[in-house]
Amino acid sequence: MPDYVLPTSDGQRMDIRRKLEHLGIDCSKGLEHGFAQFCRHFDCQATHPWQSLTEQAGNTFSEVFRFELDALAGAIPPATKPADLDKVYREAHDARLTALAFSGGGIRSATFNLGVVQALAELKLLHDFDYLSTVSGGGYIGGWLSKWIHHQHGDVGSVESALTAGHPELAPDNQQQPAAPEPPLTEPRPVQFLRRYSNYLTPRTGMFSVDTWTLICTYLRNTLLNMATLVAWLALLFLVPRVILQCVVPLVDERSGTLGLAAAACFLVAVGCIAFGISRRDPRPWRGVGLQGQLAVVCGVCLPLVAAGVFGSLALSQVAPDINAFWTRGEIPDTWHYAVLLAPGVCYFLAWATGWTVAQILNWRDAGPSSAPGGDGPLLRRLQAVFLMGLTHLICAMVALAVGTLLLIQLIVFASGTTHANAVRVLTFGMPILLGLFGISITLMIGLVGRLYSDASREWWARQAAWTVICAAAWLFLFGCTFYLPPLLDWAWTNYVTTTAITGALTSLLTLLGLKAGSSKSTGSAQPVRSKELVALIAPYAFSVLAIATLTTALQALVAPVASNTPLPVPLGAQPVACPQKDPCKPAPPPAQPLAELLERYTACSSTLRACLAGPRDPSLRGYTVWCPGPPMAAGTLLLCFLGIGLVLSWRVDVNKFSLYMMYRLRLVRAYFGASTPHRAPHPFTGFDAQDDPPLADMLAQQAPGPGAGRLQRPYHLVNAAINLVGGKELAWQQRKAGNFLFSPAFTGFELPRLPGSEGVRPQLRGAYRPTAMYASQESWLRDNDAGVMLGTAVAVSGAAASPNMGYHSSPPLSFLMTLFNLRLGRWSPNPMRHNVWKRPAPRFGLFSIMAELLGLTDATARFLYLSDGGHFENLGIYELVRRRCRLIVAIDASADKGNRFEDLGNAIRKCVTDFNVPIDLDASKIRALEADSKDDTKAGVCFVTGRVRYSQADGPCADGILLYIKPTIIGGENADVLNYSKLHPEFPHQSTADQFFDESQFESYRALGRHATLTALRDIASAAAGLEGKQRVEALCAALYKRAFPATAASPAPPAASPP
Known part of the structure; x- marks a missing residue:
């Protein structure tokens, strides 16, 4: 070494x-x-x-x-x-770091922050910032600024001068100049370019513009491909019960003991594993995780119980007549009845004793005699304890399982004259019924054992019961939807066409409203339930039921088509029951009273439904095809076809390229990063130019020759996204459901905060950062043009607001709906912690990623992470700046907050104090808008407030930070055009983030308001630092801000160590 x-x-x-x-x-x-x-x-x-x-x-x-x-x-x-x-x-406290933060808010935030950048340039403050932290829409303008600085060879001073003077010669020096002379520009070309593309998604507006229809066609193409992939896998899932049915039908009438023996074996294995899990005591928990964790219990207990339920229900259906004769006709002596009732309890006890013995042997090996029943007492006492425990379990098990056996005998209703009908009922309801009887027996046994079970043992039983219920419910849902939804839908459509059509229309309307509500930031928040939240909650379930019913009905038609003139056999003893239909030869009955008509419809509905569920009775009854056998290999063949379709589509339809992410990213790059592209040469047909999107790593170093070459380009750009943890294991993060994922020119990755006591015996890696130049850079043999982290990659991911998994805005039913309709702006990126994956650009097989989105199973340990809008974790952009102990932070909050609820500010403060132990003292109540028609100067609005970042609480004696918080607000003194726009649009400056289509007046109003707010907040402060440089300039700015905010306290912005909050 x-x-x-x-x-x-x-x-x-x-x-x-x-x-x-x-x-x-x-x-x-x-x-x-x-x-x-x-x-x-x-x-x-x-x-x-x-x-x-x-x-x-x-x-x-x-x-x-x-x-x-x-x-x-x-x-x-x-x-x-x-x-x-x-x-x-x-070292960071000594460095006196300064930072500028642009919040999320879509194009509204980008345009407002454009005015902020212009004002900072006018005040000669833009070059003072070390960091630029952006989220979502703030990243649009942040990326625009970083790329412009990059094309000025990393010299932020040149950009500052260009923004101040507005001369064309100060635009990027190598930008192509027009052949003919032009009048002097009022502002630099990059700003003019932004005005042209203020409607960045569809630059040419109107229903008949090519840009609009390109957007629509791209969405439809991607949605159809993704929906085809999901439908293929869902169809395969709902074909599995039909394939099992084809295998089970021959066994229904077979009189073999194999199924009974298999059921008994699985049941005894589960009982032995239960005894082992309850009795095992490992003093080193990390060693026993494999045998005592969730996966071990599911595989060792729940799955054997499910198998025992399936095999047992089939075995009972075979011998149901014999059991009835055995119990009711007196064909055997009564004493055998007691033997049959007590035998299950004895077998249960033997299996339990086996598992218990193995656990005690291992306990003795690890902890010595003290772990055995009776402790360290004499041998006779220990043997006595074991004997009493065993005897108690034997008696309780015999009594409890005898009761369960009696209930089972009373519930044997599986026998039927029609093999298919019997098999369907047995498969659908048999296993859940048997597991329910087992649960009743175990509940009785636990009650009889009483105090002999410890609290820990009872909790173990309860958690195991929960997993068993989940397995039984999933089985019932899958088989019930497969076999019972098609006849119900067929029956409803045949007899109640109008009602069914109205229901479908209402479901479609609810779906559209749910998708709209799902795009709202409030959906999934901790606010009280409102109508919009209720619609977003109901719509996914309503649509899901209709979609599954339609799919299973289509599968039924493919698997078992039945000719309309083919009569079906009527089981012995069954009376034909037909649907009530109109006879054209009979005169129409007189109009019935509303109540009588309602009762008549209810009677017809209930009788028809009962007949439908009872099995095939009469060919005139629609829905009878549910149990028609069809060709023997039809289900298996169709399953293989859908399997092939699903595999091919999951392999070829990239989860990133065929979502909305790429469509959104290309238009974002063209509008904001094309502004400073030298010699821009867009494609003559599409209008896109590959040079608009440089690698993010190119923003790292200055390129100018001379002493500045090789130095860091400032401000250093931090692009914040959210790593979704909807399926994560950390209980403390069940509300946030996300962490911060960072893109920067040097490194890309994340590190989750450490929670006290969460690391256990072995310290866990909480994240990792990889060089941005190499992250996700591995090209496939087809030369994937999406490899590597481009500036557009980072900014588009940071602004991926509409995603099935949205951090603390996530809603499980809405995730299903948004995934199905491809409302996915997020991106699947490699996990930096995985050393064999982090260079891959995307998953090679998208099925597991789509299913994780669909079911909300995203976490930080998977091979690929689901990244979305940084606002799904923290929308203000100050989280990483507080983590970096910045001395001065200027935060621009351009989110939609008409009611001044300060949701993003409050969320950021909570996360900073929770994750870093750094409180932020800031009185946001000072911010207020100008009162309408007020002529009193004392009632003028306030658009900024200064707070204190108490680093001293986390780091000991040190200088606290200063946070200047600026919010879009009409405060008075704005120019006439801004006031005119605010009068015409009362929701200004907090128009909905869903509005991403700005016109000329809207763009200019937000830009002018951003410039006015920043000049109001910093004009006097900038003069206090005039002529100073470096740390002295930073301290002068901090001192001026602190003195203005807290005039009654000491003038120094570095108060003594803070007391706990």
């Missing part, structure tokens, strides 16, 4: 241990021993050990932040190095 000395800092050593444990290296014998194992396993002879470790496990936040601090202070380091976070934070 190369000579490498491990760091001595506790923080650095813990980071290294997390990485080694994540790679499967055992560090229980010491960090040095584990690191030596790593070097041998990954062959570190040819490379530096630290470099090899970071290549395999990625970088932690402390290492990435240390890299950023070194780059901000001087030349960009060639690589990361071990870092202690506490020490890095001390």
